[in-house]
Amino acid sequence: MHEHFDSIYLEFVDESYKPGKDEVIAVFRVTPAQGISIKDAAGRIAAESSVGTWTTLSVKPSWFEKLKAKAYRFHDLGDGSWLVWVAYPVELFEEGSIPNFASSILGNIFGMKAIAGLRVEDVYFPPSYLETFPGPNKGIQGVREILGIKDRPILATVPKPKLGYTPEEYGRVAYEILIGGIDLVKDDENFASQPFCRFEARLKEVMKAIDRAEKETGERKGYLANVTAPIREMEKRIKLVADYGNKFIMIDFLTAGWAALQHARELAEEYDLAIHGHRAFHAAFTRNPKHGVSMFLVAKLARMAGVDHVHVGTPGVGKMDAKTREVLEHTRIVREQYYRPKEGDLFHLEQPWSNIKPVFPVASGGLHPGTLPEVIRVMGKDIIMQVGGGVLGHPDGPEAGARAVRQAVEAAMKGISLDEYAREHRELARALEKWGYVRPV
Numbered sequence: 097m098h099e100h101f102d103s104i105y106l107e108f109v110d111e112s113y114k115p116g117k118d119e120v121i122a123v124f125r126v127t128p129a130q131g132i133s134i135k136d137a138a139g140r141i142a143a144e145s146s147v148g149t150w151t152t153l154s155v156k157p158s159w160f161e162k163l164k165a166k167a168y169r170f171h172d173l174g175d176g177s178w179l180v181w182v183a184y185p186v187e188l189f190e191e192g193s194i195p196n197f198a199s200s201i202l203g204n205i206f207g208m209k210a211i212a213g214l215r216v217e218d219v220y221f222p223p224s225y226l227e228t229f230p231g232p233n234k235g236i237q238g239v240r241e242i243l244g245i246k247d248r249p250i251l252a253t254v255p256k257p258k259l260g261y262t263p264e265e266y267g268r269v270a271y272e273i274l275i276g277g278i279d280l281v282k283d284d285e286n287f288a289s290q291p292f293c294r295f296e297a298r299l300k301e302v303m304k305a306i307d308r309a310e311k312e313t314g315e316r317k318g319y320l321a322n323v324t325a326p327i328r329e330m331e332k333r334i335k336l337v338a339d340y341g342n343k344f345i346m347i348d349f350l351t352a353g354w355a356a357l358q359h360a361r362e363l364a365e366e367y368d369l370a371i372h373g374h375r376a377f378h379a380a381f382t383r384n385p386k387h388g389v390s391m392f393l394v395a396k397l398a399r400m401a402g403v404d405h406v407h408v409g410t411p412g413v414g415k416m417d418a419k420t421r422e423v424l425e426h427t428r429i430v431r432e433q434y435y436r437p438k439e440g441d442l443f444h445l446e447q448p449w450s451n452i453k454p455v456f457p458v459a460s461g462g463l464h465p466g467t468l469p470e471v472i473r474v475m476g477k478d479i480i481m482q483v484g485g486g487v488l489g490h491p492d493g494p495e496a497g498a499r500a501v502r503q504a505v506e507a508a509m510k511g512i513s514l515d516e517y518a519r520e521h522r523e524l525a526r527a528l529e530k531w532g533y534v535r536p537v
């Protein structure tokens with residue numbers, strides 16, 4: 097007689113189980129495949145992501161029982177999908193390694209035949225595991241100190257178009273943006289070291305622009321220099337950035353990979369840098385509500401690995417698909433020292449952050465001066481707002497665009513409506529004429 101598969105997986109299900117305080121807990125949204133019960137699907141997930149396989153084995157290592165994950169709680173979402181809570185013994189995971197964690201819980205399980213859909217919504221990390229990660233080098237406070245900006249949002253601009261500037265042209269635009277009042281020039285995610293604009297030549301020009309703009313404005317400025325590249329090249333670029341006296345690097349941490357980010361974090365310590373984390377690629381797996389990995393968890397892992405800033409979306413006003421409620425949770429998970437889910441929120445878990453510093457959430461994607469008060473209303477002032485097209489697209493040029501952004505932020509911080517502020521601020525008025533105004537509710 098053939099083996100009865102259900103019984104193998106049901107070893108990994110225990111509804112009476114109470115997880116201990118040192119266990120890792122994952123919340124999955126599971127849509128079982130046709131003919132598969134939720135318990136069976138959950139058992140398979142717990143098995144495959146811990147110590148199980150598809151059949152019984154004739155060998156049993158001494159740690160086997162201790163390392164079993166257990167699916168212990170189920171909640172029917174009523175649309176064919178369920179929330180399932182799985183507890184994992186912490187010894188399953190190597191300390192301080194995001195790749196190892198990802199290969200376990202964000203690994204094989206997405207491809208199993210027994211599930212039609214699987215999304216990892218959240219994972220709770222116990223202090224003993226969390227504390228093996230460095231978290232940000234600078235964090236919100238450290239970045240504010242670098243820039244000498246006490247209590248307003250920090251402003252960044254990607255010179256658009258994304259690609260096409262020579263180093264000299266890029267330096268000129270950077271200068272205009274910076275004297276207009278933007279704090280940080282940011283490379284776009286796909287700007288690396290292409291033939292028409294090599295990395296070091298560009299860095300040199302931007303640093304000249306920063307130097308001039310700092311002298312003229314009396315403000316501190318910085319460059320979110322995109323160092324994303326194969327690791328050895330990335331290392332060289334990080335060192336160059338530090339040699340030129342800039343305090344920031346930017347990394348596309350999902351295309352470069354978690355190991356690359358963790359390595360960049362080690363170098364950030366050595367060279368005293370802050371890391372700007374761009375999330376390009378996330379939507380390939382965060383956008384489908386029934387399959388993939390939540391942006392919430394991506395943001396959490398980025399904080400553990402050690403970004404100082406991370407893109408979390410814009411609250412409903414930008415060019416990217418985003419729900420205000422979700423962006424707010426992303427903001428809270430990277431910024432709060434003790435995250436507590438809102439009443440009735442089953443998708444997220446309480447998460448104390450121990451000694452890991454708070455990270456700046458970055459709002460970016462389709463922002464312009466008319467949207468900024470709404471972004472500040474939803475996300476608060478401890479944020480970075482990146483405005484690219486909304487600066488470079490200003491009818492009177494990049495410097496005027498930067499001024500309009502700065503004016504919109506001033507208005508929001510003073511609690512004055514943009515239309516009123518625009519009466520006395522021409523650049524803002526011109527921006528509102530072109531793009532309109534999203535009134536905060």
Ligand SMILES: O=C(O)[C@H](O)COP(=O)(O)O
Pocket residue numbers: 254256284285374415460461462463482483484485486
């Ligand atoms: O990488 C980014 O953050 C984007 O390029 C946003 O650009 P935008 O402000 O023009 O949408």
Ligand SMILES: [Mg+2]
Pocket residue numbers: 254284285
């Ligand atoms: Mg971009």
